[in-house]
Amino acid sequence: MNGALHARGEGPKGCLRSCAVAHAARDLEALECCGGEAMASSPFPLDFTYVRVPADDEQPLEQLTGTATGPGDAMALEICKAHFSRNGGIKDTSLLRAQYGEDVVREKLEALERVAAEGSVETFALVRPSKETRPTPQCGTYIYLDEMGVMKSLPKNKRASEIARACGLEVESPFLGDVYIGRVNVGAVPVRAESFSVDELRADSVFMRSAPSENYQTQQAMYEYNKAVQAKQVGAKTPEEQAQLEEARGWRWAQTADDVEVNVAVPEGTMAKDVVVKFGSQSLRVSLKSNPDLPLVDFKLFAAVRTDECTWTVSGGDKGKRSVQVTMDKMVPGTWDALEAASDGKLV
16 A cells, blocks of 8 residues: 555564565566566466455355466456455544544545555465475465455454464464465566466465475575674674664664665654654655654665655554654665765765
């Protein structure tokens, strides 16, 4: 869902949340760049199968057929938007009111209703693509869910959570409403939808047997990646020194290959309605409405971000301290040497 209003923390958490269209096709985006030779003929339109997992346990799993009219993740770009547009309108905005205040929600309600009517898709990766992915290499398998399920008051989907856990994933919050499971081949040129069958959800299938170990390997790889990034930082500090520095300057940051997260300390009692967050293609500014001319942070970012997928929220931090948590999707996946380049040329 585009824009700053986003009811964070109420959906399944297998990765940083953001707009679904970008996530599914971007996991191994670099694999698209494998020579650029023109294809002899287009594979589109392309028929493929996917699976519906009803929220109602009495209804059976259903294998469906979709048609991709072009490259990319057809499930997020086309198929599921149509499904979720039929899930009704907004019924509950209490979570948004608590986070952002009555005035902000009232101002944005028309836009939210429009997004709900068009269908808004979120993805949850069951298995991320890699060269070892089974049964097909370089294919990611995803759960697609209605991103506005909380506001539409959709029922919990117990089976979807059970499938995710069977794949070795932690599910902190429930899936809501009917969800769909599909696959994207990021190794193909161009990136395209790949068939996923209902039989692959059987416990003895190649997919279900392989998923837990593949997810464990992905988690280990990310751990080693983050450890290597920290080790390469110029003038790396001990954990105690780093904590003291973050306390003094009032903010801290972390990154993965795809995302940047910045936490900015705010006074006790601060609510989302008291905060102003402005995103630029290569900038971030956080300030309090009570003192807009004196920003808490005002960064020129190390590289570009996708502004329509940036989100933020206010939450309690360590020892009860409040902070603004900002999540930004990198325009180009990779490692940033720093959050920004300061005016004196030092990286911070």
